Amino acid sequence: MTAGTRSSNSFALGLLMVVGLGCLAWLALRLGDWHSPFARHYELNARFASASGLREGAFVEIAGVRVGSVTSIALDPARFESVVAMRLLPGLRLPSDAIASIRTSGLIGEKYVRITPGGATDMLPPGGEILDTESSINIEELISKYIFEGGDK
Amino acid sequence: MSPTSLATTLQRRVINLGAMGLFLGQVLRRLPHRAARAGTLAGLVVAIGSRSMGLMIVAGGFVGAMLAVQFFDTLSRFGSPSMLGAAVGLGLIRELGPVLAALIVLGRAGSALAAEVASMRGSQQLDALACMAIDPLAYLMVPRLIACLISLPLLTAIFDVAGLLGGMCIGALSFGSSAGIFLDSAASGIGPADVRMGFVKSVVFAALIGWICLGKGFLAPAVRGTEDVSRVSADAVVIASMSILGADYLLSALMS
Numbered sequence: 307m308t309a310g311t312r313s314s315n316s317f318a319l320g321l322l323m324v325v326g327l328g329c330l331a332w333l334a335l336r337l338g339d340w341h342s343p344f345a346r347h348y349e350l351n352a353r354f355a356s357a358s359g360l361r362e363g364a365f366v367e368i369a370g371v372r373v374g375s376v377t378s379i380a381l382d383p384a385r386f387e388s389v390v391a392m393r394l395l396p397g398l399r400l401p402s403d404a405i406a407s408i409r410t411s412g413l414i415g416e417k418y419v420r421i422t423p424g425g426a427t428d429m430l431p432p433g434g435e436i437l438d439t440e441s442s443i444n445i446e447e448l449i450s451k452y453i454f455e456g457g458d459k
Numbered sequence: 460m461s462p463t464s465l466a467t468t469l470q471r472r473v474i475n476l477g478a479m480g481l482f483l484g485q486v487l488r489r490l491p492h493r494a495a496r497a498g499t500l501a502g503l504v505v506a507i508g509s510r511s512m513g514l515m516i517v518a519g520g521f522v523g524a525m526l527a528v529q530f531f532d533t534l535s536r537f538g539s540p541s542m543l544g545a546a547v548g549l550g551l552i553r554e555l556g557p558v559l560a561a562l563i564v565l566g567r568a569g570s571a572l573a574a575e576v577a578s579m580r581g582s583q584q585l586d587a588l589a590c591m592a593i594d595p596l597a598y599l600m601v602p603r604l605i606a607c608l609i610s611l612p613l614l615t616a617i618f619d620v621a622g623l624l625g626g627m628c629i630g631a632l633s634f635g636s637s638a639g640i641f642l643d644s645a646a647s648g649i650g651p652a653d654v655r656m657g658f659v660k661s662v663v664f665a666a667l668i669g670w671i672c673l674g675k676g677f678l679a680p681a682v683r684g685t686e687d688v689s690r691v692s693a694d695a696v697v698i699a700s701m702s703i704l705g706a707d708y709l710l711s712a713l714m715s
Contacts, residue, residue: 315501315502315505316501318505318509318510319501319504319505319508319509321509321512322504322505322508322509322512322610322613322614323613325512325613325617326508326512326612326613326614326616326617327613327616329613329616329617329619329620330612330613330616330658332620333552333616333619333620333654333657334651334654336646337548337552337645337646337649337654363650365647372647412538412539415539
């Protein structure tokens with residue numbers, strides 16, 4: 307093997323490594339949404355009577371802006387309520403009377419959590435709980451209500 | 460076909476499969492102590508990986524553009540063309556990227572590997588190595604398998620990124636959606652599990668390509684001329700491509 311082919315081989319190998327690893331890193335970090343373990347996110351919980359249709363990873367919105375996502379949905383076995391844990395942007399702080407509601411984007415779109423900030427002066431600490439919540443609206447239930455209760459009148 | 464010849468064929472198939480399994484076991488056992496120098500491995504990665512990079516960029520760009528055109532039409536019917544980035548990205552990263560990159564590498568490098576090893580068998584180079592007390596499995600097969608395992612995941616990542624860029628260009632140029640919306644939709648739609656799935660698939664496909672192409676060449680029974688070499692390499696490509704598609708289904712079913 308001559309010196310020329312050796313150095314062009316090294317160049318080709320280096321190019322593959324740089325471009326390939328760069329693409330892999332971009333896919334994993336930018337698209338894979340890999341959160342840095344060091345960033346301190348603003349974690350909040352909210353209790354809902356029903357979190358029907360909400361999924362882990364659903365987005366959280368304030369004033370139409372995506373500010374975080376749902377990390378877990380669990381059942382509180384004592385009160386039979388769903389506890390939804392959310393992870394919001396690090397710098398954000400919400401007033402203690404903020405309202406969390408589960409909404410649907412569009413008529414058949416996915417469910418998300420909408421937070422409406424209140425006017426209180428004290429802020430929810432990280433790990434705190436939003437007390438005022440509205441559960442998801444079940445369209446089937448609404449329709450059956452109209453059908454069956456409308457007949458009685 | 461008479462019952463006896465059917466039984467003979469079946470028996471031969473089972474024996475071949477067993478020999479391939481034995482070959483894989485022997486190569487895997489020699490993975491820790493490699494006999495080849497690092498320079499050999501680098502040359503093989505260049506031959507399998509670097510020389511396919513341009514191919515990945517071109518093929519990935521076209522596939523991404525095609526996906527954008529197809530998904531834009533479908534998504535428009537459901538009123539959510541803003542999901543274009545997520546649709547193209549998920550299709551590429553979970554499914555088309557690993558499979559198409561593997562099939563292209565199989566056609567370009569896998570067939571060459573099978574033909575190379577089969578002609579080594581035919582010209583008795585493998586026997587010559589064994590006579591010199593050099594283990595052909597450790598010296599020739601192991602570095603080739605490792606080169607496949609290094610190259611294909613990187614090539615798949617390049618294919619995915621090229622596809623996303625191709626889809627983004629079509630989305631921005633033809634459908635008036637901006638590059639930012641496309642990438643944001645892709646970033647919000649794709650999760651770590653999707654990237655992991657694509658990566659696992661590409662590693663498994665690389666192992667399949669290495670195993671089947673090298674094994675078919677190494678175990679080729681009677682290589683007497685050029686015709687036998689081409690038969691072995693065609694066989695290897697057919698079997699490997701079927702295995703890749705089958706494994707793709709299994710992995711998709713298992714990991715989703």
